[in-house]
Amino acid sequence: MNTGDNLLDRVLASLGAQALETGMAHGILVLQIAPDSLVPVVGRLKREFGFDLFLDVTATDWPQRRPRFDVVYHFYSTRDFVRVRVKTRVEEADPTVDTLVPLYGSARYMERECHEMYGICFRGNDDLRPLLLYEGFVGHPLRKDYPKQKEQPLVPYRDVKP
Amino acid sequence: MSATTPVPRQQKSAAFEYLTTRKDEFVGWARKFSLFPYPFVTACCAMEFMSVSSTLYDTDRFGAALPRFTPRQSDLLMVVGTVSHKQAPILRKVYEQMCEPKWVIAFGVCATSGGFYQNYAALPGIDKIIPVDLYIPGCPPRPEMVIDGIMKLQDKIAGARHPIINQDF
Ligand code: SF4
Numbered sequence: 001m002n003t004g005d006n007l008l009d010r011v012l013a014s015l016g017a018q019a020l021e022t023g024m025a026h027g028i029l030v031l032q033i034a035p036d037s038l039v040p041v042v043g044r045l046k047r048e049f050g051f052d053l054f055l056d057v058t059a060t061d062w063p064q065r066r067p068r069f070d071v072v073y074h075f076y077s078t079r080d081f082v083r084v085r086v087k088t089r090v091e092e093a094d095p096t097v098d099t100l101v102p103l104y105g106s107a108r109y110m111e112r113e114c115h116e117m118y119g120i121c122f123r124g125n126d127d128l129r130p131l132l133l134y135e136g137f138v139g140h141p142l143r144k145d146y147p148k149q150k151e152q153p154l155v156p157y158r159d160v161k162p
Numbered sequence: 163m164s165a166t167t168p169v170p171r172q173q174k175s176a177a178f179e180y181l182t183t184r185k186d187e188f189v190g191w192a193r194k195f196s197l198f199p200y201p202f203v204t205a206c207c208a209m210e211f212m213s214v215s216s217t218l219y220d221t222d223r224f225g226a227a228l229p230r231f232t233p234r235q236s237d238l239l240m241v242v243g244t245v246s247h248k249q250a251p252i253l254r255k256v257y258e259q260m261c262e263p264k265w266v267i268a269f270g271v272c273a274t275s276g277g278f279y280q281n282y283a284a285l286p287g288i289d290k291i292i293p294v295d296l297y298i299p300g301c302p303p304r305p306e307m308v309i310d311g312i313m314k315l316q317d318k319i320a321g322a323r324h325p326i327i328n329q330d331f
Binding site for chain 1: 247248250280281282283285286290291292
């Protein structure tokens with residue numbers, strides 16, 4: 001047993017009660033939590049267990065399911081070399097979770113990207129301008145109901161005669 | 163200028179026609195060997211562009227290698243790589259800044275048709291926004307194809323009319 005596995009066991013023992021569901025996937029501890037407990041749980045992961053690197057936030061779209069979206073976070077411990085995945089479910093009608101910017105500054109940009117691609121709102125992040133897309137883009141392209149080839153050109157197309 | 167009615171082309175003298183044709187040939191010859199490309203390089207095709215413009219393949223021998231990194235000094239726009247919708251206004255502006263005469267090469271399938279990027283982000287071919295003279299397919303194209311393309315463009319320039327004095331001459 002290396003220290004990383006011990007760490008995950010300790011995380012599970014102390015945070016398991018707050019999780020709706022737990023599991024292991026490819027050596028990553030998975031915690032499924034309610035949106036309200038996101039900030040407390042992540043705060044404890046950072047302060048008590050040393051998950052100091054915020055890897056990513058993304059979302060998963062389940063069009064048939066209620067609630068429709070999973071917001072998925074990954075954290076890494078640079079001391080123990082293990083990862084934790086935190087998932088939380090949000091409704092399509094109100095896809096809002098609290099921002100993690102006070103805990104991890106790097107969350108600012110990643111939340112921006114998640115916001116434009118999936119339309120997840122991060123309460124408390126004051127900069128949710130488009131990052132990879134442009135002003136005026138309508139819709140969220142990585143949602144499954146966005147038409148695959150729908151384009152929103154910025155420059156009007158030329159009138160080409162064949 | 164007095165308001166003389168322009169002489170229809172068929173009534174011009176044979177000597178004049180001969181002169182015009184020779185002038186076009188001469189200007190075409192001069193222009194085809196002084197192509198200054200502006201590389202609008204956005205994606206992985208750039209690697210192939212570096213390869214074709216460096217020692218081994220060396221497009222310099224065709225008079226087409228000295229890149230000018232300002233559109234105002236160049237007459238050949240090489241669009242190398244994927245152009246996204248977000249970049250399209252930049253490409254359009256670069257094209258508009260170039261002085262006449264100007265030619266455009268679409269280098270690689272992404273610039274030609276969008277390639278396998280058929281989605282919300284990529285422009286499906288630069289000819290949707292600017293006119294293109296030559297398409298070089300391939301993902302990325304082999305240097306031989308690029309050289310062939312440049313030679314084809316030179317043939318096109320050599321065979322074209324070059325109105326440098328006025329509309330009719
Ligand atoms: S054509 Fe292929 S190599 Fe060239 S930019 Fe597109 S994907 Fe990259």
